[in-house]
Each structure stands twice: as C-alpha cells, then as structure tokens.
Amino acid sequence: MSAATADVATIGHRLALQRRGTVAVLVLVVLLASLRYGDAFYSGINLTSYFDDAVKYSLIALGMTFVIMTGGIDLSVGSVILLAGVAGGLASPHGAVVAVLVGVGTGAAVGAVNGLLIAHSRLEPFVVTLATLLWARGLGLQLADTQTVVYGTGTLQSLARDKIFGLTTGFWLMILLFVLAAVALKFTPWGRTVLAIGDSEESTALLGVPTRLPKFSVYLLSGALAGLAGVVLGSQTGSVSMDTGVGWELIAVAAVVVGGTLLTGGVGSIGGTLAGLLLLQVIFTIINFENGRGGIEINSYWQNVVRGAFLLVVVLLQTGVGRGRKKS
Amino acid sequence: MTDTTPEGPLLEMRGVTKSFRGARALDDATMTVGRHQIRALIGQNGAGKSTLIKILTGVYRRDGGEVRLDGRPVDFRSTADAQKSGVVTIYQEVNLVPKLSVAENIFLGRFPRRRGLVDWATMRAGARDALATLSLDIDVTRPLGSYRVATQQMTAIARAVSLEARLLVLDEPTSSLAEREVETLFGVMRSLRDSGVSMVFVSHRMDELYEICEDVTVLRDGRTVAEESLASLNQYELVSKMLGRAAEQVASGARPAARPRQQAEPVLSVTNAASAPRLRDASIDVYAGQVQGVAGLLGSGRSELLRSVFGADPLDSGEIKVNGDRPSLRTPGEAIANRLAFLTEDRRAEGIVPHMSVRDNLTLALLPKLTRRGIVDRKRQRQIVTDYIARLGIKAQADQPIVELSGGNQQKVLLARWLATEPAVLLLDEPTRGIDVSAKAEILALVDKLAADGMGVLLVSSELEEVVSACDDVTVLRDGVSVARVSLDRLSEESLMAVMASGEAVPSSDVPQKDNADD
Numbered sequence: 001m002s003a004a005t006a007d008v009a010t011i012g013h014r015l016a017l018q019r020r021g022t023v024a025v026l027v028l029v030v031l032l033a034s035l036r037y038g039d040a041f042y043s044g045i046n047l048t049s050y051f052d053d054a055v056k057y058s059l060i061a062l063g064m065t066f067v068i069m070t071g072g073i074d075l076s077v078g079s080v081i082l083l084a085g086v087a088g089g090l091a092s093p094h095g096a097v098v099a100v101l102v103g104v105g106t107g108a109a110v111g112a113v114n115g116l117l118i119a120h121s122r123l124e125p126f127v128v129t130l131a132t133l134l135w136a137r138g139l140g141l142q143l144a145d146t147q148t149v150v151y152g153t154g155t156l157q158s159l160a161r162d163k164i165f166g167l168t169t170g171f172w173l174m175i176l177l178f179v180l181a182a183v184a185l186k187f188t189p190w191g192r193t194v195l196a197i198g199d200s201e202e203s204t205a206l207l208g209v210p211t212r213l214p215k216f217s218v219y220l221l222s223g224a225l226a227g228l229a230g231v232v233l234g235s236q237t238g239s240v241s242m243d244t245g246v247g248w249e250l251i252a253v254a255a256v257v258v259g260g261t262l263l264t265g266g267v268g269s270i271g272g273t274l275a276g277l278l279l280l281q282v283i284f285t286i287i288n289f290e291n292g293r294g295g296i297e298i299n300s301y302w303q304n305v306v307r308g309a310f311l312l313v314v315v316l317l318q319t320g321v322g323r324g325r326k327k328s
Numbered sequence: 329m330t331d332t333t334p335e336g337p338l339l340e341m342r343g344v345t346k347s348f349r350g351a352r353a354l355d356d357a358t359m360t361v362g363r364h365q366i367r368a369l370i371g372q373n374g375a376g377k378s379t380l381i382k383i384l385t386g387v388y389r390r391d392g393g394e395v396r397l398d399g400r401p402v403d404f405r406s407t408a409d410a411q412k413s414g415v416v417t418i419y420q421e422v423n424l425v426p427k428l429s430v431a432e433n434i435f436l437g438r439f440p441r442r443r444g445l446v447d448w449a450t451m452r453a454g455a456r457d458a459l460a461t462l463s464l465d466i467d468v469t470r471p472l473g474s475y476r477v478a479t480q481q482m483t484a485i486a487r488a489v490s491l492e493a494r495l496l497v498l499d500e501p502t503s504s505l506a507e508r509e510v511e512t513l514f515g516v517m518r519s520l521r522d523s524g525v526s527m528v529f530v531s532h533r534m535d536e537l538y539e540i541c542e543d544v545t546v547l548r549d550g551r552t553v554a555e556e557s558l559a560s561l562n563q564y565e566l567v568s569k570m571l572g573r574a575a576e577q578v579a580s581g582a583r584p585a586a587r588p589r590q591q592a593e594p595v596l597s598v599t600n601a602a603s604a605p606r607l608r609d610a611s612i613d614v615y616a617g618q619v620q621g622v623a624g625l626l627g628s629g630r631s632e633l634l635r636s637v638f639g640a641d642p643l644d645s646g647e648i649k650v651n652g653d654r655p656s657l658r659t660p661g662e663a664i665a666n667r668l669a670f671l672t673e674d675r676r677a678e679g680i681v682p683h684m685s686v687r688d689n690l691t692l693a694l695l696p697k698l699t700r701r702g703i704v705d706r707k708r709q710r711q712i713v714t715d716y717i718a719r720l721g722i723k724a725q726a727d728q729p730i731v732e733l734s735g736g737n738q739q740k741v742l743l744a745r746w747l748a749t750e751p752a753v754l755l756l757d758e759p760t761r762g763i764d765v766s767a768k769a770e771i772l773a774l775v776d777k778l779a780a781d782g783m784g785v786l787l788v789s790s791e792l793e794e795v796v797s798a799c800d801d802v803t804v805l806r807d808g809v810s811v812a813r814v815s816l817d818r819l820s821e822e823s824l825m826a827v828m829a830s831g832e833a834v835p836s837s838d839v840p841q842k843d844n845a846d847d
Contacts, residue, residue: 011427012427013473030610109373131473135420183445186445186446187445187448188444188445188446189437189441189446191446192432192436192439192446193436194430194439195427195428196425196432196436198426199425199426199428200423200424200425200426202423203423203424203425204425204436206387206407206419206423207416207423207424207425207437208406208407208408208409208410208411208437209408209437209438210408210438252690266425266427266428267427311615
C-alpha cells in the first residue's frame with residue numbers, strides 16, 4: 001500500500017464521491033418509488049418491516065464498519081445474533097433489562113474472544129471469525145435445543161412496538177448509536193487510531209501508538225452490537241428462529257463497502273454505512289412490493305442476486321480507486 | 329558515572345549484542361553520538377545497521393551490552409518508550425499513515441483534546457507551527473499520502489520536532505529524494521543540529537555523508553570497526569573499512585588471461601538503460617563465453633539493472649539487444665522466450681517454492697515444455713531432474729521438500745531450474761549469498777564451466793573477491809549510472825573499490841544526467 005502514496009488523495013476523494021453517490025441514489029430510488037406507488041408505498045406493514053430489518057442489519061453493519069476500518073473483517077456477527085438472541089430470549093422472563101444485558105453481554109463475550117485471538121495472538125481475522133461463525137451458531141442451537149426461542153411479552157416487545165414521531169424505538173436507538181459512532185470516529189483518539197491501524201498497522205506501532213487495544217476493541221464492539229441486534233430482533237418478532245442470522249454478516253459487509261469504506265481499511269464513513277444499508281434495503285423492499293402487486297415475479301432468492309451484483313459494481317469501482325493511475 | 333554530565337556524549341552504545349534464532353546480528357557494536365552532532369552510520373547490507381537502530385529505538389531488545397542516554401543507562405521496551413526519552417526514528421520508507429491528514433500524522437498518539445474529544449482546531453494550528461519551524465507551509469488537512477515523499481519526510485521530522493526529540497535517527501532518508509530535496513533536508517538537519525538536536529544519519533551515498541556528517545561509525549558483520557572523524561578518512565579508506573579489505577591487500581585471485589569471446593558481437597547489449605527510481609543510465613555488454621561482472625555499492629542499481637533486462641521492472645528508456653536484435657522484453661515471459669535466465673537475489677522470497685519438492689521446483693520454469701496434451705510428461709520430468717541432480721552435485725532426493733535443503737543446495741536447484749531452460753544468457757544476482765564456503769566454490773566453478781561452454785553470464789555480487797576471481801570484465805555502477813569498465817588486466821579489489829567509492833576512472837561528468845522521473 002505504501003507504494004501508491006500519490007494516489008491516496010484520490011482514494012479519499014473517490015470514496016467521498018461514492019458516498020455522495022450512494023446517498024443520491026438512495027434519495028432518487030425513494031422518490032421514484034413514491035411517484036410510482038404513491039402513498040401505498042409508505043403505508044402499513046411495508047414501512048414497518050423495512051425499518052425493522054434496517055435496524056438489525058444496521059447494528060451489525062455499524063460494528064462491521066469499525067472492524068473493516070482496521071483492515072479486518074468479522075464474519076461471526078450473523079451467528080452472534082442467533083446466540084445472543086437465544087440467550088436474551090431465555091433471560092427475557094426475568095425482565096427487559098436482564099434480557100438486554102444478557103444479549104449484549106453474550107455478544108460482547110464472543111467479540112472479546114475474537115478480539116483476543118486477533119489482537120493478542122495475531123491470528124488472521126478471517127480465520128478467527130470464520131471459526132466463531134461456526135461455533136457460535138452451534139452453541140446457539142445447543143442452547144435453544146434447536147427450538148424457536150420465544151420472547152416473553154412485556155416491556156421489550158412494547159419497546160419494539162412503541163413509536164416516537166411515527167418511528168419505532170428501535171429506529172431511534174439505531175440513529176442514536178450511529179450519531180455516537182460518527183462522533184467517536186471523528187473526535188476521539190480511539191477513532192483516529194482505528195483508521196491509522198487500518199492504513200498501516202506497522203507504521204502506527206512504530207510511531208509509538210499502542211495498536212492491540214484498539215484492535216481488540218473493534219471486535220468487542222462488533223460482538224456487542226450483534227448481541228444487541230439479536231435482542232432487538234427477538235423483541236421485534238417475539239421469537240428467534242434457528243435460521244436467524246445466516247448470511248447476515250455479508251449483508252453488513254456489503255452495506256459497509258457500498259457506503260464508501262475501503263475494504264482494506266484506513267478510510268471510511270459511519271454515515272456512509274447507514275446510507276449503504278438503507279439503499280440496499282430499499283431496493284429489496286421495492287422488489288418485494290412489486291412482487292406483492294404482481295407487477296413482476298421475482299422470488300426472494302433474486303434479492304441476493306441483486307445484492308451480489310450491486311456489491312460487485314461497488315468493489316469494481318473501489319478497485320479502480322485502489323489501483324490508481326498507472327505509471328507511464 | 330550515573331550523573332548527568334552535560335558535556336559528555338548524548339548517546340553511548342557499548343558492546344551491544346543481538347541474535348535472532350541463533351544467528352548473530354550484532355556482536356560487539358558500539359556507537360557514540362555527541363551533542364550537536366550528526367553522526368554517519370554505515371555498513372554493508374547485513375552489517376547490522378538496522379538492528380542497531382531498532383535496539384536504540386526500542387523495537388528490539390538487546391541481548392547484551394549497554395546503552396546510555398545522557399550518561400544514564402536506558403532500556404527502551406517500545407517505540408513509545410524511546411520517544412518519551414526523546415529518541416525518534418525516521419525510517420527509510422516513511423513510516424506514517426498516508427491516508428490520514430498531515431496534522432493527524434504529526435499528533436497521532438497524543439492528540440490535543442478538549443473535554444475528552446479531539447480538538448481539531450488546536451491540532452491543525454500545532455501542525456502548522458511544527459511545519460513552520462521547517463519552513464514548510466502546506467495544507468495540513470489533506471491526506472499525507474497526497475504529498476511528495478520529500479514532504480512526507482518533512483512531516484515525519486516535524487513530528488519528531490514536536491515530540492521534542494533530542495536524538496533523531498534518519499534511516500536512509502535520501503534514498504527516494506531528488507537532489508534539491510536532499511539539499512532542503514540537509515538545511516533542516518543543520519538548523520536542527522544548531523538548535524541542539526543530535527542525529528544519526530544512515531546513507532549509502534558517500535558524498536552525502538561527507539557533506540552533512542562530522543563523524544562516522546562503521547559496522548561490519550555486526551561489529552563496529554571504526555568510530556572516527558570523517559575529516560580523517562577519505563572515501564577510499566571509508567569504503568575499504570566498510571568492506572573489510574585493507575588498501576594494500578591487493579587481490580591475487582585474478583586469472584592470467586580472459587576467457588575468449590566466442591562471438592564478436594555481444595549476446596546481450598544494454599545501452600543507456602534507465603528505470604525509476606534507482607537505475608539512471610547503465611550500459612553493459614555480455615559476450616558468449618565470458619562472465620561479465622557488475623560491481624557497485626548497495627543502492628547503486630545493480631539488481632535493478634538485472635530486473636530491467638529481465639522485464640521484471642519497466643524500462644523507462646534505453647535499449648536492450650539480444651544477439652543483435654531488439655526483442656520486446658517487457659515481461660519475464662518474453663525474456664525467457666528470448667533465452668534469458670535470471671537467478672534472483674532473494675532466494676526465499678523470489679526463488680524457491682518452499683514446500684514443493686526438489687523435482688517440482690527444478691522443473692517449474694519448464695512445465696510448458698514438458699506438457700503433452702495438458703498432462704505433464706512425468707517420465708521426462710524425472711529424467712531431467714535426475715540428470716541435473718547428478719550434474720550439479722545436488723545433495724538431495726528428488727521428492728524432498730526444497731525447504732529441507734541447505735542454502736547451497738537450494739541455490740543449485742534454482743540454478744538447475746534455469747539451466748534446464750537452456751538459456752543463452754544467465755543473469756546471476758548474488759548467487760553465493762548466504763551459502764557456505766564449499767558450496768560457494770562449487771557454484772563459482774559451475775559458472776566458470778557454463779561460460780566455457782559458451783553461455784554469456786552477467787554476475788552481480790557485493791563480494792569483491794568473488795567479482796575479481798570470477799569475471800573477465802567488470803562494469804561499475806554508481807548511483808544508477810555505469811561509471812566505469814575495468815577489464816581483466818586492471819581488475820583487482822583495489823581498483824574496483826576506488827571506482828566504487830569515487831566514481832572516477834572514466835569520464836562520467838560529461839554524460840548528460842537525466843532527471844529523476846517525476847512522481
């Protein structure tokens with residue numbers, strides 16, 4: 001990476017453009033959808049399910065953003081959602097606070113294991129979190145005895161269903177966390193160090209800046225947010241089924257990349273991730289909506305084809321950025 | 329002794345030793361840096377400079393010896409530790425974080441804060457101030473990587489200054505700078521020295537050392553062999569200390585007569601080759617039946633010359649002829665097709681495929697030829713391998729993983745790999761580095777035989793003894809320019825050293841100097 005120094009300005013610039021592009025496309029798609037479908041698009045179940053999905057995906061995408069900024073990846077978040085969702089569900093009879101604490105705590109514990117192995121034992125993030133993807137899911141299934149875990153009706157569910165200014169509590173929680181994260185990235189030494197590590201871990205260490213703790217912390221955070229997402233999911237739907245979270249880590253990665261964070265680390269944006277996620281979700285919602293109206297017939301498997309195609313386009317754009325101009 | 333004595337030296341390193349997995353990297357290294365002093369640290373590749381610097385700055389822990397700063401013993405456990413005591417290093421390849429802003433690079437690890445949050449305004453102002461002391465006025469909010477290397481280096485120095493560094497270690501800071509940028513750097517170094525900062529300066533460019541340094545520490549094979557004032561040593565004496573050959577010790581290994589050229593025209597002819605950043609203007613001819621040597625100090629462009637010929641580095645300008653033709657040699661594949669072979673310098677990184685067998689390693693470059701209808705002809709493969717194992721005296725089984733072999737035998741397998749392609753020209757980059765004496769002799773004997781059988785050989789070696797004994801004619805490179813040819817009748821370690829150090833022996837000043845390619 002150090003060789004292409006002259007292209008660095010371009011990378012930041014192009015990624016910023018890409019972020020603006022993502023936001024612009026998001027706005028455009030929403031506008032077109034409103035024109036085409038009118039108020040029907042915004043009414044009823046459609047909007048609620050859109051934001052319910054957005055909330056849980058965005059929580060893992062937020063954690064993933066920081067992980068990717070360090071140049072790492074966390075493949076375990078989908079499994080952590082299941083494990084923490086199950087743990088939270090089993091704890092839910094003891095009250096909402098206990099359920100949230102247990103869920104987030106479980107996620108954080110798994111994240112801490114990832115973080116220790118990656119930051120201290122210096123193992124590859126890909127391998128470590130792939131292993132965790134397997135064992136965390138296995139543990140979750142074991143814990144639930146492979147039965148759907150039901151969240152007791154109570155404070156949690158009402159929290160999920162309560163609306164403030166027409167949007168769910170979960171939605172506002174998501175917005176709050178994203179704002180806090182954006183502030184942390186821009187205005188805390190931790191946030192700047194996370195970016196520095198992703199840019200060049202060796203340089204950062206040679207500059208006398210400790211790198212282990214920040215590296216550890218991004219996996220801890222990612223795990224904790226995935227744990228929170230598990231509890232949020234349980235409270236939204238009232239239960240956690242056993243196929244929960246399969247493949248979600250890749251939706252998170254896709255959102256992060258579409259949002260203009262460099263997969264190799266060092267450059268990134270919190271708001272971009274949110275925009276990326278909302279855009280991906282809006283496209284699927286429209287596909288579903290069209291299906292519902294009988295306008296087109298695309299089954300849900302095509303969603304992933306769209307996701308994949310979208311991601312490829314963005315990665316192609318980014319690779320063009322990374323490669324920069326050739327020496328003449 | 330433990331009292332601070334402002335008049336004593338700022339830094340004393342004595343009897344420092346360090347081993348890596350049994351291999352001695354430093355064995356009684358000593359370095360003293362006075363106050364207001366710029367000290368040169370020189371030595372060949374592998375002499376232990378980097379290790380010594382890394383021990384000084386807390387990256388490595390020493391095994392033995394002592395380090396005193398201001399007369400007090402110190403033992404830095406990390407870069408941060410060294411920084412706290414005012415010892416800061418600026419590495420060869422600027423070790424900063426290019427995607428972050430200039431200001432952040434200067435303040436990383438110690439951001440100014442207000443109510444716990446990073447205070448960007450104060451940070452930017454601080455960065456501008458730090459750069460202003462170096463007479464640099466740039467936009468500190470832009471990513472560091474968007475600036476030229478010289479500016480990045482200044483940023484690294486600004487960081488050091490704002491850390492209140494008392495001892496600044498500059499590890500080959502000039503290697504990627506243009507001439508006037510070097511002058512700017514030297515100006516900054518002088519004013520830092522005048523303001524009380526001491527420096528250790530590492531460079532392979534002799535002229536620079538004499539321009540900016542007062543004293544020199546010379547390392548050889550992990551030992552300090554000289555700590556002297558530069559004024560008392562001329563360039564020639566300095567190089568001879570570095571290489572470990574006394575000026576009087578004239579080589580006796582030269583052969584009485586050159587090997588005969590087997591054709592009037594060179595089999596390989598390179599004219600005015602340039603490849604940014606190291607290779608600037610190199611010309612060399614290789615004749616069938618002869619061994620053409622290339623000598624020069626580290627960083628003189630030796631390896632780069634071979635890499636450019638072989639298509640591994642792009643050639644910016646110049647001409648390469650093979651048997652009088654000008655074939656396209658833009659990739660190693662094209663070079664191989666034109667019957668060139670290139671034994672690289674770094675056996676581990678660029679040569680062997682460690683866990684593959686000797687057989688597979690040996691026939692790797694040959695696979696296309698051995699393949700019939702998509703299947704490797706295993707019978708012919710075995711035959712070739714058995715043949716070369718016998719011819720080169722390789723002590724190994726064909727199906728043994730190559731990583732289990734000694735360095736000398738690994739090198740023979742790699743040599744066999746190229747010989748199996750039946751090349752007309754063999755490019756050898758440090759073919760005997762890191763192998764034992766007897767294997768060395770065997771490889772050189774083999775090179776001699778290959779030349780006698782009509783191959784053209786281009787040999788790069790940093791061991792002058794080897795160059796003198798193996799070659800018929802030697803081209804000396806200096807700062808990427810071929811400055812002299814020394815033919816067999818005048819070939820000695822002494823004559824080579826003289827040319828390598830001074831660059832004089834051939835009119836070189838009248839050759840128009842090309843500008844370094846822009847970045």
